[in-house]
Amino acid sequence: MRLPIGVRPARPKEYLFVKMPNSIQRMTRQRRILLDVLDRKNWHPTAEEVYHIVRKQAPRISLGTVYRNLDILSRQGTITKIEEAGTQRRYDGNPTPHYHLKCLDCGEVWDVPDEAVTWQRPLDVAIPGFTITGHRLLFEGYCARCMEERQ
Amino acid sequence: MRLPIGVRPARPKEYLFVKMPNSIQRMTRQRRILLDVLDRKNWHPTAEEVYHIVRKQAPRISLGTVYRNLDILSRQGTITKIEEAGTQRRYDGNPTPHYHLKCLDCGEVWDVPDEAVTWQRPLDVAIPGFTITGHRLLFEGYCARCMEERQ
DNA sequence: CCCTTATATGATACACAGTGACAGGAAAGA
DNA sequence: TCTTTCCTGTCACTGTGTATCATATAAGGG
Incomplete structure (x- = not known):
């Protein structure tokens, strides 16, 4: 679990020119379950998938609400x-920056381990x-x- | 203009496991106009934007049709x-591979000139x-x- | 512990981007 | 010019996400 019950998460970190959203004010039952469900390694569900899993614990x-919370x-x-x-x-x-890998056939998404990507300097761009x-x-x-399936 | 009227474009290049789409068979008036409109440097329109511009030449x-052709x-x-x-x-x-740059405020998209991107090894990934x-x-x-507007 | 109040929820209607189906139209080769 | 078949315009529809609003409830104060 990401946040102990009743503990307000940190306020959004300020970021140059980014309009900051409403942050979390209350740790509701639904939000707690949602955070708990999302806390798995290398899993990238759609809102629909999250919804179906969260409903096992919060059927109503x-x-x-799922969309609203995922957005917030x-x-x-x-x-x-x-x-x-x-x-x-x-x-x-x-939430930490990392890259993704997508199968063009089934659409599934995976994390790319940092050590799998080789570039000497982490990419410099000047425009x-x-x-x-x-x-x-x-x-x-x-x-x-x-x-395999296609062979 | 990308293709002379009446000239069929090259057949889709075969690509490992990619389901190949129907390729162009006929150079219709609509398709010709659409290709002509798209042939501008550093322009990245949405389907809706393309539609509005193409309609000046093909009001009906x-x-x-715009979506269909953009997809094909x-x-x-x-x-x-x-x-x-x-x-x-x-x-x-x-159609040549290059990178893009997006303004998080206005949503506009630009090309990134190849020489603006610096990485010593050309990005290698093994998973x-x-x-x-x-x-x-x-x-x-x-x-x-x-x-500027935000200052 | 209960009360208060603002935030969050559930229900529902809605908006938006893109797709599918199909009859009629028009490119391209004969 | 004729024929074939691909393409178009129309329109209904789907899927994903958003807005609205009455009701419920978390969190802090008394």
Whole structure:
């Protein structure tokens, strides 16, 4: 579990020019379960998947509440939102920056271990007139299972 | 203009395990206009934006036709589909691999000139059990105009 | 421990981006 | 010009996520 019951999470860290969201004020039952469910390694569920799992513990939770909390938590920096236009968003309980790997066949997403990526300096970019605050890197390919199935 | 009228573009290049799309068979008026409109440097319109511009030359074109063609052309390799930047997909008339830059404030997307990116080894990744076919890299930050407006 | 109050929830309707189906239209080769 | 079959426009529809609002409840104070 990420946060002890009743403990307010840290306020959103200030970030250059980023409009800061409402942060968490209350640790509700639903929110606690949701955080607990998201706290697994190398798991990148869609909102729908989170919803189905959370319902085992909170059968009357609404999908809206799941979306609302996933949004709040990701904007607040507690979880990561993986956005790709045209597809379903995925969420990642791990808030520290890291890269992802996506199977082009089944759509599943995995973490890329830092040591698997080789570049000597962690990537330097300079574009005149632009203030760069970060980058997102997604690797694409085919997972072992999908490779097998297609042979 | 990318393709002379009446010239069929190259058939889709075969690619490991990728289901190949229907490729272009006919150079229709609508398709010609669309390709013409997309052929601008450093422009990354949404389907909606393309639609509005194409309609100046083909007022009765449907949004469905725009989507259909953007999809066919990108799968065929004539244009690039940008999925990682925001909620709406964007399209890029430039089919050669390159990176993009997105303003987190206005949502606009630009090309990153290759020489602006510095990494000593050209990015190497090895993940057991995974066949990597490519990667997508998106830089995020704030453009000059948005920086100014917020000061 | 109960009361108060603002935040969070559940229900529902809605918005948006993109897709599917299909009859009619028009490219391209004969 | 004719024929074939791919493509278009129309329109209904789906899936993902958002807005609204009455009700419920967490958290701090008395």
